[in-house]
Amino acid sequence: MRLVIAQCSVDYAGRLSAHLPLATRLLVLKQDGSLLIHSDGGSYKPLNWMSPPCLLTVHEPEEEQAEFGVTQVWRVTHSKTADMLVVSIHEIFSEVIHELGEEPGLIKNGVEADLQKLLAEQIELLGEGFTLVRREHMTAIGPVDILARDAKGAAVAIEIKRRGDIDGVEQLTRYLTLMNRDPHLAPVAGVFAAQEIKPQARTLAEDRGITCLVLDYEAMRGMDDAHLRLF
Amino acid sequence: MRLVIAQCSVDYAGRLSAHLPLATRLLVLKQDGSLLIHSDGGSYKPLNWMSPPCLLTVHEPEEEQAEFGVTQVWRVTHSKTADMLVVSIHEIFSEVIHELGEEPGLIKNGVEADLQKLLAEQIELLGEGFTLVRREHMTAIGPVDILARDAKGAAVAIEIKRRGDIDGVEQLTRYLTLMNRDPHLAPVAGVFAAQEIKPQARTLAEDRGITCLVLDYEAMRGMDDAHLRLF
DNA sequence: CCGTACATGTCGCTT
């Protein structure tokens, strides 16, 4: 990894065109040739960047550029698309090169996949006598997160989100419409389950006869641990 | 801006929980207290981060941590949410501090807005005898991109996207439902126009009787140039 | 390799 703090201007041409006027910025050049250009603020998104696979080449400035103070030009081109990033460097203030070595990678807990796994294991959270049919039940338009049956054996489709937004209700509605055309399944009830359900989403869901269920991830994980301890 | 290359492990607790095992990484500490943790690969998204507004405090390691080689602990807490990032630093290999100064900001030139303008000008792309009523036709829930009439004078609502996703079909469907309640407009046909239409979106659109139209931006722009050359 | 859904999405805008 190579870290350069430099006064530079930047031009990008690709899916859109963009320009960064002359200023001092951080350039991060990674092992794979990718480049990030960060300012000293904002969030984690760089001002400009090039994603791998890409190639960096360093050039002498043209005469006209040199007159304006450009000392070197970095040209980063994407290997597949025609995207290109041109960094015109005026002055370099600092430069550090360091080998970072292997990155073991991030371990995550509490994403949608975890919620789905836990709810499938604890399907009784939906109500007395509920049974799991399967996770990721395929329909023509995509997989329903969980297909279950209630105490009377009627089909129930469950959509799980970390944050229950209106989009999720629309998604579940599409599945329900399709599944209710299938005489083997119909009638299919819907359950919208999330750690947090937005008021508007709840209103829409209930208007469509969809049950809302707020999931407590910590409690479910605690239950999971308790399960494990029994075995 | 402070750049630190260090051997560290990281824990995040917030909207989810995540852990980074011990390895060498780049820590970028910005003026506003925000922190990015980058590996020497991947793309512009950091392995872990904390967005502003947030606060960094540096602590001595607890005895047990010190035994495992931790020399200092960075604790970054978000000022509004309860999100927290803990960086356990073992060894610092490099450290650079530099004032970057003002960032003038990115200047973008998008191509997306052009599509609507071009299609309005070339409304005949929809079919023989089509006429433009207006762009940005207001409805109770927002503006429809283009309202037109077909050769027989029937209303046609057009939704334009660069990438035709399922969300766009939902959006157009909402407009159509509303507009078809208006006796002055009904019946209103729907056209979903985009540079690229995803198969799933096409399936849904056609299931709802919405016509799909793939737009060739280059060709339309060429046509526009031809138009201009005539005047 | 393509298509789909998720994301600590982020960002900018309007209500």
Place this chain on the structure above:
DNA sequence: AAGCGACGTGTACGG
């Protein structure tokens, strides 16, 4: 604050 749409979305997963 919440809703909504766009993003050079990126990214992982499954066909």
